[in-house]
Amino acid sequence: MNADNNAWSRKHLLGMDGLNREEIGAILDTASAIREVNHRPIKKVPILKGKTVINLFYENSTRTRTSFELAGKRMSADVVNISASSSSVSKGETLLDTMANLQAMNPDVVVLRHPNSGAPHFLARHLDAGIINAGDGQHEHPTQCLLDLLTMQDHLGKMGRDNFEGMTVAICGDVLHSRVARSNAFALRTLGAKVRFSGPPTLMPSRAEEVFDVTVHHRMEEAVEGADVVMMLRLQQERMAAAYLPSVREYFRYWGLTRQRLELTRPHAVVMHPGPINRGVEIATDVADNPNRSVILEQVTNGLAVRMAVLYHLCTGAARSASNIAGE
Amino acid sequence: MDKAQTRLIRAARVVDPANQRDETADILIVDGVIRDIGQNLDAPADCAILDADGLIAAPGLVDMHVHLREPGYEYKETIAGGCRAAAAGGVTAVAAMPNTKPVNDDPSVTGYILDKADQAGLAAVFPIGAITKGLGGKEITEMGLLSEAGCVAFSDDGLPVMDSGVMRRALDYSRTFGSLVIQHAEDNGLVGCGCMNEGPVATRLGLPGIPNASEDILVERDIRLVELTGGRYHVAHISSAQAVAAVADAQQRGLPVTCEAAPHHFSLTDEAVADYQSDAKMAPPLRCLADRDALREGLARGVISVIATDHAPHDDDSKRVPFSQAANGVVGLETLLPVSLELVRDGVMSLSAMLAAVTVNPARLLRINRGTLNIGAPGDVALFDLNEKWTVDRATLRGAGRNTCFHGRDVQGRVKYTVFGGRVVYVDQNED
Numbered sequence A: 001m002n003a004d005n006n007a008w009s010r011k012h013l014l015g016m017d018g019l020n021r022e023e024i025g026a027i028l029d030t031a032s033a034i035r036e037v038n039h040r041p042i043k044k045v046p047i048l049k050g051k052t053v054i055n056l057f058y059e060n061s062t063r064t065r066t067s068f069e070l071a072g073k074r075m076s077a078d079v080v081n082i083s084a085s086s087s088s089v090s091k092g093e094t095l096l097d098t099m100a101n102l103q104a105m106n107p108d109v110v111v112l113r114h115p116n117s118g119a120p121h122f123l124a125r126h127l128d129a130g131i132i133n134a135g136d137g138q139h140e141h142p143t144q145c146l147l148d149l150l151t152m153q154d155h156l157g158k159m160g161r162d163n164f165e166g167m168t169v170a171i172c173g174d175v176l177h178s179r180v181a182r183s184n185a186f187a188l189r190t191l192g193a194k195v196r197f198s199g200p201p202t203l204m205p206s207r208a209e210e211v212f213d214v215t216v217h218h219r220m221e222e223a224v225e226g227a228d229v230v231m232m233l234r235l236q237q238e239r240m241a242a243a244y245l246p247s248v249r250e251y252f253r254y255w256g257l258t259r260q261r262l263e264l265t266r267p268h269a270v271v272m273h274p275g276p277i278n279r280g281v282e283i284a285t286d287v288a289d290n291p292n293r294s295v296i297l298e299q300v301t302n303g304l305a306v307r308m309a310v311l312y313h314l315c316t317g318a319a320r321s322a323s324n325i326a327g328e
Numbered sequence B: 001m002d003k004a005q006t007r008l009i010r011a012a013r014v015v016d017p018a019n020q021r022d023e024t025a026d027i028l029i030v031d032g033v034i035r036d037i038g039q040n041l042d043a044p045a046d047c048a049i050l051d052a053d054g055l056i057a058a059p060g061l062v063d064m065h066v067h068l069r070e071p072g073y074e075y076k077e078t079i080a081g082g083c084r085a086a087a088a089g090g091v092t093a094v095a096a097m098p099n100t101k102p103v104n105d106d107p108s109v110t111g112y113i114l115d116k117a118d119q120a121g122l123a124a125v126f127p128i129g130a131i132t133k134g135l136g137g138k139e140i141t142e143m144g145l146l147s148e149a150g151c152v153a154f155s156d157d158g159l160p161v162m163d164s165g166v167m168r169r170a171l172d173y174s175r176t177f178g179s180l181v182i183q184h185a186e187d188n189g190l191v192g193c194g195c196m197n198e199g200p201v202a203t204r205l206g207l208p209g210i211p212n213a214s215e216d217i218l219v220e221r222d223i224r225l226v227e228l229t230g231g232r233y234h235v236a237h238i239s240s241a242q243a244v245a246a247v248a249d250a251q252q253r254g255l256p257v258t259c260e261a262a263p264h265h266f267s268l269t270d271e272a273v274a275d276y277q278s279d280a281k282m283a284p285p286l287r288c289l290a291d292r293d294a295l296r297e298g299l300a301r302g303v304i305s306v307i308a309t310d311h312a313p314h315d316d317d318s319k320r321v322p323f324s325q326a327a328n329g330v331v332g333l334e335t336l337l338p339v340s341l342e343l344v345r346d347g348v349m350s351l352s353a354m355l356a357a358v359t360v361n362p363a364r365l366l367r368i369n370r371g372t373l374n375i376g377a378p379g380d381v382a383l384f385d386l387n388e389k390w391t392v393d394r395a396t397l398r399g400a401g402r403n404t405c406f407h408g409r410d411v412q413g414r415v416k417y418t419v420f421g422g423r424v425v426y427v428d429q430n431e432d
Helices: A020-039 A064-072 A095-103 A121-124 A142-154 A179-190 A208-211 A221-225 A248-255 A298-315 B081-089 B109-119 B145-151 B164-177 B200-205 B213-229 B241-252 B263-267 B289-301 B336-345 B352-356 B362-364
Strands: A052-057 A077-083 A109-116 A130-136 A166-174 A194-197 A215-217 A229-232 A268-272 B007-017 B021-030 B033-038 B048-051 B056-059 B060-066 B093-094 B125-126 B153-155 B180-183 B230-237 B259-263 B381-391 B412-418 B423-427
Touching: A020 A142, A020 A179, A020 A298, A052 A064, A064 A077, A064 A130, A064 A142, A064 A298, A095 A109, A109 A121, A109 A298, A109 B033, A130 A221, A130 A298, A130 B021, A130 B164, A142 A179, A142 A298, A166 A179, A166 A221, A179 A194, A179 A208, A179 A229, A179 A248, A194 A208, A194 A221, A215 A221, A215 B145, A221 B362, A268 A298, A268 B093, A268 B423, B007 B145, B007 B381, B021 B263, B048 B352, B056 B153, B060 B259, B060 B336, B060 B362, B081 B093, B081 B109, B081 B412, B081 B423, B093 B362, B093 B381, B093 B412, B109 B145, B145 B164, B145 B241, B180 B263, B180 B362, B213 B230, B213 B241, B241 B259, B241 B289, B259 B263, B259 B289, B263 B289, B263 B336, B336 B352, B336 B381, B336 B412, B352 B362
Parallel strands: A052 A077, A052 A109, A109 A130, A166 A194, A166 A229, A194 A215, A229 A268, B007 B048, B007 B056, B060 B093, B093 B125, B153 B180, B180 B230, B230 B259
Antiparallel strands: B007 B021, B021 B033, B056 B381, B381 B412, B412 B423
16 A cells, blocks of 8 residues: 555545545555554654544444544544433434534534444534544444454565455455445455455345445355455344344354364465454354464554544545545 | 405316316316316406416316324424415325324314314315224224214325234225225335335445335235225335236236325435435335336326325424434425426326326325316316426425425426415415
């Protein structure tokens, strides 16, 4: 990735759908450069001094919220965290009213996690602040995708590659409800990778091949064979109650990532997971903890750098003067 | 509003599908009733004259699927407000769905609706009674007493009658009174938490989808029940190609099965949801292009005999939320005519056939004395300019609900005057 950092000119980061290679490259390059800050004795730079970032989380999240909070603070922004359970939302206030009140405080960026797909797009239409989608319903989770890309990029050399072109990524599990799968599929296809989806038919989105330009494999062995990256998705246990699946044990039998299935991949293949992981449900413990293959904790580390990069791009330079609201 | 009930509409192009009339003529309305249609009619003394040269005079439009929201949801719309929107759309007769609060499952509610409509005096309102008490889907309503009180059909619209046994009883029992049973055909199990059409757009947007099968299965089940009972059955707002095919098949077998299509379903696809536009959220949802085309073909072949709007006004707060939380429904009375005229311009239907679908056909289904320019019929006339181009603007809508999915659409054909019982109840502002 040698993209020009000025390639980013969007006011919002609502999703990976529609971002071009240069824009993705701009974020990844910044993230690569900025992550050194996190290894300094004094982990703070004044880049966003005087900027205000509001983290508004309508869903529980520890790692994403903490990651955004630390990202803002390490760049000296004023960061405010609001969770739905402790705000006026619990008193019946609508999302728009909540945001109107926050807007009155003139934040530069609002980071929104919301259980409804499209909620950040809704806010972007109504409010002045830059909006970062920190996960909306079963739609997109762009910063998770960007940290996944950064992690993959870190391992390109090991795979004998210098870019994503031609790389094979298997995304396995509950694709239907996964915003991580969607964002990654959009971005990886933009970057020239081949993407395979795998999971039971009940957890596969309608017309996925056509929408994401991927191949769909209901037998997991087909999906992981010869893959460079296996990205496992978290199985949300509530899916069991909704009868998408008959049982956890059957799910693990056919779609769990075991050592045997891992052996079907390329020798250098890395295993990723957005976390939190369900051991013995979608991934076997010995695979999750395999230091040669699992990059799950690297993903978390990269998450901080990516969020610093995104905040930087949205708070500074061309982004704030952009008249369009591309990125929606 | 205009008080005169005696009026001469002069020199209009009179298009009355019921009488296969299409000619330039005058229409004389005396005491609110059509007295004569012909060339160069004499105006009685003190008769108000409306010069309609260059305009089309059609029977006042009949919309058999409208939500007036009163009683109970006056913050969304009132009967008077809904009738104002009707008048602005050239609609002089509306059938009002029963999902009010309280539900129209009792003659007292029917009477309330009729009284309020009389007070408004802008359109004739024909209440539709609930099929089941409280829309609960369990016990059928007093269809006889409701019919006597003024209900012209029965529907649990907004909700399907899911229980096959209850639907069977409703179709069976309604035969006593010759009533039409109108089904909101969506299988709840297949709808699930879906909020738009299942397909590529929903997948891209990450929104849970609703498959066509949700509609097809209920329509096909109900057709079996019509075979069993002989009840008169009508599919509200049909949206899928397969459901249209099922209705066509039933009609070929001589079953009393009919259906209606809404302008949004035959003119838009699920692409209209695009950027989570909540004004494009409705039940059943906007479908794909093949479905839209099948609806047009169904209209062309007469399988779909009625165009109805499913006019569903909402307050802004019900729509200004993230898509999946938004209320279902769009308003349609004020865009019914121009959007339906697109069918004529696109060669799908003749002008007369299109107008039949919004006048005499729904009137015959509901067995109401509307939708024609028969001598002796109520003096309800829609006068419109077939060629006037305009752009739909939600800000200029007359009803309280402005949740239109046609905002910004360039259309052609504009209602200039609406005459209800001989009185002019709407004048396009450009004609003032």
